[in-house]
Amino acid sequence: MSDSELGRKLDRCLADTVVKIGTGFGLGLVFSLTFFKRRMWPLAFGSGMGLGMAYSNCQHDFQAPYLLHGKYVKEQKQ
Amino acid sequence: MVSRVWSLMRFLIKGSVAGGVVFLVYDQELLGPSHKSQAALQRAEEVVPPAMYQFGQYVCEQTGLKIPQLPAPPKFNFHIRESWNSGIITVMSALSVAPSKACEYTKEGWEYLKERIK
Numbered sequence: 417m418s419d420s421e422l423g424r425k426l427d428r429c430l431a432d433t434v435v436k437i438g439t440g441f442g443l444g445l446v447f448s449l450t451f452f453k454r455r456m457w458p459l460a461f462g463s464g465m466g467l468g469m470a471y472s473n474c475q476h477d478f479q480a481p482y483l484l485h486g487k488y489v490k491e492q493k494q
Numbered sequence: 495m496v497s498r499v500w501s502l503m504r505f506l507i508k509g510s511v512a513g514g515v516v517f518l519v520y521d522q523e524l525l526g527p528s529h530k531s532q533a534a535l536q537r538a539e540e541v542v543p544p545a546m547y548q549f550g551q552y553v554c555e556q557t558g559l560k561i562p563q564l565p566a567p568p569k570f571n572f573h574i575r576e577s578w579n580s581g582i583i584t585v586m587s588a589l590s591v592a593p594s595k596a597c598e599y600t601k602e603g604w605e606y607l608k609e610r611i612k
Contacts, residue, residue, distance in 0.1 A: 423575060431535045432528035439524040446515045450508035466525070473528045 425477055433470040440466025 444462025452458050523530040554560060 428528050428532050431532040435524055435531040435535050439519055443515060443519060446512055450512050469525060470528075477528060 425474075429470070429474040429477065432473055433467070436466035436470040436473075437463055438466070440464070440469075 440462035441459055442462070444459040447462075448454055448456070448458040519525060522534055524534055525531075
């Protein structure tokens with residue numbers, strides 16, 4: 417992986433993390449205010465979900481060039 | 495009867511607000527792939543500052559207040575990535591020569607002390 421490609425992937429990861437944590441926090445805030453009587457756990461749950469999704473995306477993004485894709489080939493009996 | 499209708503109305507309003515937010519998140523693909531989130535963030539960066547500026551102007555016009563203009567932020571010609579990389583290289587090379595340098599300085603210090611004691 418070249419330096420510029422690594423930098424681009426890091427930038428994408430950072431942007432993705434910010435958006436997903438913010439979205440999770442926002443969703444948690446809305447649900448906390450509407451259905452869960454202003455409790456704190458929906459905010460924590462939403463932020464944690466967003467962080468986990470961002471981490472998973474980043475992990476897949478960095479591992480993608482090195483993942484091998486194979487398939488099973490059935491033996492043909494003559 | 496009125497309280498039941500009011501509680502039903504409240505539930506419907508809350509449900510529509512929550513449903514609208516969920517639909518917005520789904521429509522803008524904010525929880526989707528990383529390139530979509532990056533595009534959404536770029537769209538927000540393009541749209542939000544002019545909108546906030548126009549809102550500030552509208553408030554100033556309506557209330558007659560004048561918000562003082564902030565000075566432009568200073569621009570730094572400082573490349574964080576390059577200086578970080580060169581800093582890492584410097585630190586690692588210093589750590590790699592640290593044991594040999596420590597031996598060398600210890601020997602020199604010992605020689606110096608021996609000469610001073612003589």
